[in-house]
Amino acid sequence: MDFPIFQADFFGNRLLIALIAIVHVIVNHSFAVGMMPLLAFMEWWAHRTGRADWDKLLYQILGVAFIVTTSVGALTGVGIWFSTSVVNPAAIGSLLRVFYWAWFSEWVVFVCEVGLILIYFLTWKRMAGARKSAHIRIGIALGLMSWLTMAIITAVLGFMMNPGSWPQQQDLLAGFLNPAYIPQLLFRTSAAMLMAGSLALALCTAFTRKRTALRTEAVRTFAGWSLFWTVPVCVWALVYYQAIPLEMMVNLPVAFGTQAWAGNYNLLLMSTLGVGLVGIVFNLWALLKPARAYSFVWIMPFLCVCLLVSQFERTRQFIRKPYVLAYYMYSNGVRPHESAYLVKTGLLANSVWTTTRTISAENRIQAGREVFLIACSRCHTLNGANSVTTNLSRLYPGQPWNPETIESYIRNIHGARAYMPPFPGNAAERAALAAYLSKLQTTSDRLPSNASIGRN
Amino acid sequence: MDAIVPKDVLLPLPAPFWLLVALLLISFLAHILFVNLMVGSSLLVLWTEIKGLKKKDWDKVSHAIAATITVNKSLAVVLGVAPLLTISVLYTAQFYSSSTLLGTAWLLVIPLVILAFLFTYAHKYSWDGLHGSKGVHLALISVACGLFLSIPFIFLTNINLMLYPEHWGEIRSFWDAIWLPNVLPRYFHFLMASLALTGLFFVYNFGRKSADVDFGGLKRHDVTRAFYGVALAATAAQVLFGLLVFFTLPAHVISLQLIGTLTLVLALVPFALWWLWREVRADEPGKRLRPVAAILTIVVSLMVWARHEIRETAVIPHRAMVAAKTLEYQAQVAAAQDYLLMPGGLGGVPASAGSLVFTRRCASCHSFERRLVGPALNEVVASYRGNPQSLSGWIVKPGRKRADYPVMPPQEMPKDELQQLVDYVLQTAG
Numbered sequence: 001m002d003f004p005i006f007q008a009d010f011f012g013n014r015l016l017i018a019l020i021a022i023v024h025v026i027v028n029h030s031f032a033v034g035m036m037p038l039l040a041f042m043e044w045w046a047h048r049t050g051r052a053d054w055d056k057l058l059y060q061i062l063g064v065a066f067i068v069t070t071s072v073g074a075l076t077g078v079g080i081w082f083s084t085s086v087v088n089p090a091a092i093g094s095l096l097r098v099f100y101w102a103w104f105s106e107w108v109v110f111v112c113e114v115g116l117i118l119i120y121f122l123t124w125k126r127m128a129g130a131r132k133s134a135h136i137r138i139g140i141a142l143g144l145m146s147w148l149t150m151a152i153i154t155a156v157l158g159f160m161m162n163p164g165s166w167p168q169q170q171d172l173l174a175g176f177l178n179p180a181y182i183p184q185l186l187f188r189t190s191a192a193m194l195m196a197g198s199l200a201l202a203l204c205t206a207f208t209r210k211r212t213a214l215r216t217e218a219v220r221t222f223a224g225w226s227l228f229w230t231v232p233v234c235v236w237a238l239v240y241y242q243a244i245p246l247e248m249m250v251n252l253p254v255a256f257g258t259q260a261w262a263g264n265y266n267l268l269l270m271s272t273l274g275v276g277l278v279g280i281v282f283n284l285w286a287l288l289k290p291a292r293a294y295s296f297v298w299i300m301p302f303l304c305v306c307l308l309v310s311q312f313e314r315t316r317q318f319i320r321k322p323y324v325l326a327y328y329m330y331s332n333g334v335r336p337h338e339s340a341y342l343v344k345t346g347l348l349a350n351s352v353w354t355t356t357r358t359i360s361a362e363n364r365i366q367a368g369r370e371v372f373l374i375a376c377s378r379c380h381t382l383n384g385a386n387s388v389t390t391n392l393s394r395l396y397p398g399q400p401w402n403p404e405t406i407e408s409y410i411r412n413i414h415g416a417r418a419y420m421p422p423f424p425g426n427a428a429e430r431a432a433l434a435a436y437l438s439k440l441q442t443t444s445d446r447l448p449s450n451a452s453i454g455r456n
Numbered sequence: 457m458d459a460i461v462p463k464d465v466l467l468p469l470p471a472p473f474w475l476l477v478a479l480l481l482i483s484f485l486a487h488i489l490f491v492n493l494m495v496g497s498s499l500l501v502l503w504t505e506i507k508g509l510k511k512k513d514w515d516k517v518s519h520a521i522a523a524t525i526t527v528n529k530s531l532a533v534v535l536g537v538a539p540l541l542t543i544s545v546l547y548t549a550q551f552y553s554s555s556t557l558l559g560t561a562w563l564l565v566i567p568l569v570i571l572a573f574l575f576t577y578a579h580k581y582s583w584d585g586l587h588g589s590k591g592v593h594l595a596l597i598s599v600a601c602g603l604f605l606s607i608p609f610i611f612l613t614n615i616n617l618m619l620y621p622e623h624w625g626e627i628r629s630f631w632d633a634i635w636l637p638n639v640l641p642r643y644f645h646f647l648m649a650s651l652a653l654t655g656l657f658f659v660y661n662f663g664r665k666s667a668d669v670d671f672g673g674l675k676r677h678d679v680t681r682a683f684y685g686v687a688l689a690a691t692a693a694q695v696l697f698g699l700l701v702f703f704t705l706p707a708h709v710i711s712l713q714l715i716g717t718l719t720l721v722l723a724l725v726p727f728a729l730w731w732l733w734r735e736v737r738a739d740e741p742g743k744r745l746r747p748v749a750a751i752l753t754i755v756v757s758l759m760v761w762a763r764h765e766i767r768e769t770a771v772i773p774h775r776a777m778v779a780a781k782t783l784e785y786q787a788q789v790a791a792a793q794d795y796l797l798m799p800g801g802l803g804g805v806p807a808s809a810g811s812l813v814f815t816r817r818c819a820s821c822h823s824f825e826r827r828l829v830g831p832a833l834n835e836v837v838a839s840y841r842g843n844p845q846s847l848s849g850w851i852v853k854p855g856r857k858r859a860d861y862p863v864m865p866p867q868e869m870p871k872d873e874l875q876q877l878v879d880y881v882l883q884t885a886g
Contacts, residue, residue: 002462002463002549003462003553004553004556004557004559004624005556006556006559006560006839016563020566034522067574070573071569071570071573071574073575073578074530074534074568075533075566075570076566076570078533078536078537078540078566079563079566081540081544082555082562082563082565082566083563085544085552085555086555086556086559086562089548089552092544093466093468093544093548093552094465094795095547096541096544096548097465097467097468097469097470097545097548098470100470100471100541100545101471102472103541104538104541104542105477107534107537107538107541110534110537111531111534111535114530114531114533115531118526118527118530123525124511134795160484172470178465184769200669221709230694262865265864283564326489337789338789339791339792340789340792340793341788341789341792343790344792345788349567350458350785352461352463352776353460367517372517393860394862395821395829397860397861397862398860399827405827405828407817408820408823409820409821409828409829411819412816415816415817415818415820415822417818417820417831417865455549
């Protein structure tokens, strides 16, 4: 309503945010949060047992982690702000005001984290011998800082799904200590350890030669580490699952599999568990028969865990629908609190970036298009990902898209689909939207792919 | 054109205004210093490496500069998080409007920075490996420089556009926004600042007693003088670009305070220029680094303050309009809530419990008389007469009977609701 409309009309706004966020989670968890404690621990072990070959291997793995975290990792983190501010300014603007001090503290920790990883990596060779213990302590501090950044951000993620007592208290602490916080934090902590182990398993093959003792040891160690953390991952995943608000559980089939796959929820669940099992089997293989394989198979556990984490993240993102901020704001940026007023006075009348304020017979289709942009386009495209035309042809197979039928569907859309917010406009706007949508069956429209679509 | 006035986010600021402004300015100062070093160092690496093609020893200087970029560019990014956070909170209505208007161009910042960093790493870690093919090696840093030069341009365009809500309506793409007055002069002013700061930084860095540098046949003093020369030329150019920035400012953002701040800057800069000139000509340069650095620190802080004065003067009237509109909207929303809560506020006859459930859960797809998404209930219900159990069974776990209809999604609801619904449907169907 209040901001210009950015529309990635093919890719979809949601996929844009999801891709940046998933890459960030994978890099953050496996290259930083889990990797730094693993490296510091192994560095201590290599120092104690006097293993120079291990020390070198760990340095090489850290080199990869250093390059990836300080470029892709750091930037995709900021990228989540960039993409959400362009797609849904009202939502991220609200979230920043609730969590300003949390994010500010996270920034302080983040500065320390980056400072420490620079020191940890750039002084690895210099701080040898007597100064090795000090260097290991830098690694431990770095691990702690990485974990702290995640611990703070996890509170924000939990808040988006279940704000706990924040709606009544409206203070930061109430939002921070939301019901899903602790289970999610423990789940992510163990998952990060598991991911780092699998990643180290894949990376160690690049830095060791085949049929050497070092290779065998490294493969065994990292596979063992991953298997060890598999147990807490499963336990905390189940506890976290219990913390999902009951009314959001109805979204699970669609969240997990999209509309197209929602009917095959069980099959999809089995395949997901299957992917996890494949990861475990490869880890077991690495633990028991480390020498008997081509090196590239050791990348399998990492690929499996990345698939699982991506699936988890997209499910977590979807399950809180129709909200973008649970119980506070719908995905389209409208707050439940405002609905009554908007239904009374109209969405267009209260929007800044629109060319049409009043609807007449002549501008009906144009008005419908603008209603679509304001009310629907945060999640739906016309012809791309999650396209409204595909959904309409699924609802009315082989029939004309009748405007009255569509209108009556929209009137109760939040009842028909638990993940849809109620239509946030008046009757004339609903009719205009229905007229625009029904016209899409015979004529194709393309939304401008950049901002500045309508203005006053 | 009139200013476009959105509503603000409907939550209070998380801290007093002055505190947020202080955090914004301090964190921005730290951020921009490292951004200057990052951009300036990349350009100087390129320049010295090209110089090194003829005079081998300059290649060593170039390598020594390149070694510092890793740290500077990482700090530039992390230190940028706090000002980005704070400006988003303080100037939500303005900053998010301009960010969204730039859209794709604004989003491009992320992949461009990632690429710039990866090219910088590739260049740094292939110094020995690509010794034989300098062309390729130079190409790596040239690409990085190109990227580093484009990113601040996008930032500046956004930070400039947010100040002029009266122009928002004309902006159809990034390219419209760069032609607003002030963007290009500010950009060149920024580039000169980067070179000046970086020049001084390497005078310090290579001149330290503890500095572990060996430039072969090249004397340390020659290197120092060269970097002083860069700082001198860039500072002089900054004065020119600074004046250009001032004269392209729209009249309504110029205030007396701003003129005061800038006069102070103009009074201080000649001292820095004079000492820099003396250093370039000195036999043993390096002695006047401290006073030069002190003056320029004050100048940079004053410039950060001047930016803030311009921003505030531009935004104050718009902020007031936004606040008034937000307040009015909130009052109207509250009034609409009261209307709902009044007895009879919803209007109409009180509906039966079953019909309410029907409206909420079924009416989108089913009507009694005609096909919507699902079939007309009058047709369907015949087979459930006298058998409410099988109807509730179907509602909870639907199957598929009609091939030309989509499958009905299962409806989970409390038992009593389900009972009310089934009763209502069986009663109402004709």
